[in-house]
Amino acid sequence: MSRIDSCFDRLEQQGRKALIPYVTAGDPNPEVTVPLMHALVEAGADILELGVPFSDPMADGPVIQLACERALKHHTRLLDVLAMVKTFREQDGETPVVLMGYLNPIEVLGYERFVELAADAGVDGVLTVDLPPEESEEFVQLLKARAMDAIYLLAPTTEESRIAQVCQSGSGYVYYVSVKGVTGSAALDVAEVERKVRQIRQHTDVRIGVGFGIRDAASAKAIASVSDGAIVGSVLVNKIAELADSPAEIPAAVAAIVKEMRQAMDA
Amino acid sequence: MPTNIDLAKLKQLPDARGHFGPYGGRFVSETLIAALQDLERTYEKLWRDPAFQAEFDRDLAHYVGRPSPLYFAEHLTRHVGGAQIYLKREDLNHTGAHKVNNTIGQALLAKYTGKPRVIAETGAGQHGVASATVAARLGLECQVYMGAEDVERQKLNVYRMKLLGAEVISVESGTRTLKDAMNEAMRDWVTNVDNTFYIIGTAAGPHPYPKLVRDFQAVIGREARQQCLEQAGRLPDALVACVGGGSNAIGLFHPFIEDEAVRMVGVEAGGHGIETGEHAAPLSAGRPGVLHGNRTYLMEDDAGQILGTHSVSAGLDYPGVGPEHAWLKDCGRAEYVAATDDEAMDAFRLLTRIEGIMPALESSHAVAHAMKMAKEMDPDQIIVVNLSGRGDKDIHTVAQIDGIEV
Numbered sequence: 001m002s003r004i005d006s007c008f009d010r011l012e013q014q015g016r017k018a019l020i021p022y023v024t025a026g027d028p029n030p031e032v033t034v035p036l037m038h039a040l041v042e043a044g045a046d047i048l049e050l051g052v053p054f055s056d057p058m059a060d061g062p063v064i065q066l067a068c069e070r071a072l073k074h075h076t077r078l079l080d081v082l083a084m085v086k087t088f089r090e091q092d093g094e095t096p097v098v099l100m101g102y103l104n105p106i107e108v109l110g111y112e113r114f115v116e117l118a119a120d121a122g123v124d125g126v127l128t129v130d131l132p133p134e135e136s137e138e139f140v141q142l143l144k145a146r147a148m149d150a151i152y153l154l155a156p157t158t159e160e161s162r163i164a165q166v167c168q169s170g171s172g173y174v175y176y177v178s179v180k181g182v183t184g185s186a187a188l189d190v191a192e193v194e195r196k197v198r199q200i201r202q203h204t205d206v207r208i209g210v211g212f213g214i215r216d217a218a219s220a221k222a223i224a225s226v227s228d229g230a231i232v233g234s235v236l237v238n239k240i241a242e243l244a245d246s247p248a249e250i251p252a253a254v255a256a257i258v259k260e261m262r263q264a265m266d267a
Numbered sequence: 268m269p270t271n272i273d274l275a276k277l278k279q280l281p282d283a284r285g286h287f288g289p290y291g292g293r294f295v296s297e298t299l300i301a302a303l304q305d306l307e308r309t310y311e312k313l314w315r316d317p318a319f320q321a322e323f324d325r326d327l328a329h330y331v332g333r334p335s336p337l338y339f340a341e342h343l344t345r346h347v348g349g350a351q352i353y354l355k356r357e358d359l360n361h362t363g364a365h366k367v368n369n370t371i372g373q374a375l376l377a378k379y380t381g382k383p384r385v386i387a388e389t390g391a392g393q394h395g396v397a398s399a400t401v402a403a404r405l406g407l408e409c410q411v412y413m414g415a416e417d418v419e420r421q422k423l424n425v426y427r428m429k430l431l432g433a434e435v436i437s438v439e440s441g442t443r444t445l446k447d448a449m450n451e452a453m454r455d456w457v458t459n460v461d462n463t464f465y466i467i468g469t470a471a472g473p474h475p476y477p478k479l480v481r482d483f484q485a486v487i488g489r490e491a492r493q494q495c496l497e498q499a500g501r502l503p504d505a506l507v508a509c510v511g512g513g514s515n516a517i518g519l520f521h522p523f524i525e526d527e528a529v530r531m532v533g534v535e536a537g538g539h540g541i542e543t544g545e546h547a548a549p550l551s552a553g554r555p556g557v558l559h560g561n562r563t564y565l566m567e568d569d570a571g572q573i574l575g576t577h578s579v580s581a582g583l584d585y586p587g588v589g590p591e592h593a594w595l596k597d598c599g600r601a602e603y604v605a606a607t608d609d610e611a612m613d614a615f616r617l618l619t620r621i622e623g624i625m626p627a628l629e630s631s632h633a634v635a636h637a638m639k640m641a642k643e644m645d646p647d648q649i650i651v652v653n654l655s656g657r658g659d660k661d662i663h664t665v666a667q668i669d670g671i672e673v
Contacts, residue, residue, distance in 0.1 A: 055572040058453045059296040065440055077570035103294060103557045108571035130294045153297035157460060180298055181458035
């Protein structure tokens, strides 16, 4: 069983929901990332989503665009991100790590080489924003062969007839994008999310994480209560941006936000 | 050219999933999938509908002013010495470039889908103007994304768009040129997908855009083929067109794909020279990757980050290219070369002086390479150059190079 599946199983037994923070690797510099990952776990994160910086993050709002720019100033490459995961794994063999990013850096390495390196580094899942199931047959086979999960997005616009197909292609969890828009945009409509999650559940047993638009402990709690996990990114990345000039303070400051969410979700 | 390529099949591409060989496809985030499937269905239905075709043809005739002439450039031909150079005069279209062929078509699609708002990305501003124009005519709200650097160098077109009632949004992110404008337009579309039609300006992006833009632009090649037969009594020996995203080039090339004897040459922006790295020539110096919804040749670094580009012409200043060109290159059916900023500027000046035709700086790249080719060819041979746009919009850029304040 994959680390992601066992993580959700364990949470389910405890009657808890997954808290899944996202940070961009290398933001604001590569030295911050691994200590930050450990701090997030310490604060109560169940699964980590680690963003792979890309020059043209089309699905992201300004907050994560700027995070990519900060990371790319230090030339944070996909290979560097994999090295970070490997270092993280030296002290944490349990917390699932999902890489989230765009296809082109993976294309350049080649699918086979990327999958090989990712498996060796201890990556558990890969979410490639611009690689829908229709284009990813070969890639998913390679991931599965090395026991990694392909995580797919579902959106408010996803037609019902397509939900089962997307969920079948992936494993681990599906990432339900709670709003039409880019990361960090628009306010959440929890009732609408609940309705959609219920619809998705009619088509799949795969766990459902919900992201986009979670800003604080209250919204994390609300979203977690209607799904299997809350995915939170821009609010954390915003804090990193605020502290970009004093990076030593970043792990504790970002962890504090996550801790508050954890407490609200478990209360 | 490899002999095992079936040209009839090549012409039928893309396949049902939008692939041209390994290129093209639909590499977008989930939120856009439904909109693209919907667009594909709408397009396939309407494109076969005689009423839609008739409306499109009527607009091209009476609003755009088609057919555009095929002009024998006698003075240029004599000056160069060699093959006869014909110019396909897309510069004479309403709004001054080939771009309007496509925006007329996509605006009709927008009208049939009932979306009240259109968005577009633009580099030189020609596609932005062409989008703003059709939006004005159909009473659609229109917002145009344009890189901040391009807003600066194409002031005239920015003002034209405003006069037409469009809002121009200056994009400050990334390299502040066409690729960033396209990123921002995609972000807008993802957010407003329910009420917005995205008018992509070139034969690139996620399926079905490369196909439908090509189909709307193929009127260029159909006319040129017939005009050449009528005027010269035979098909041309070579076609030459500039390639940024590549919509004017694919529009000219596509109807000739099965005419094996007709060479097809795309001219990319060589900028300061391919060897300097400061150019916008992915087919000449890039490699395959995935950007803006399709797999194609890209300018990228060894970590897969997209590189900034340089060209004197804003319309060619793009690190990718339409996927059909990528496949025509790999198949050997078309060739791709580059012309530098300086070569394009020389061609701009020459054509202006000896033919009285002021070409867009984009089209000047095609003229520059056609002149090189003509010299090596016989006087009874024929080259058709796509003069994709007129140079009025570039007066500021040219004056600046000359050190003159206009």
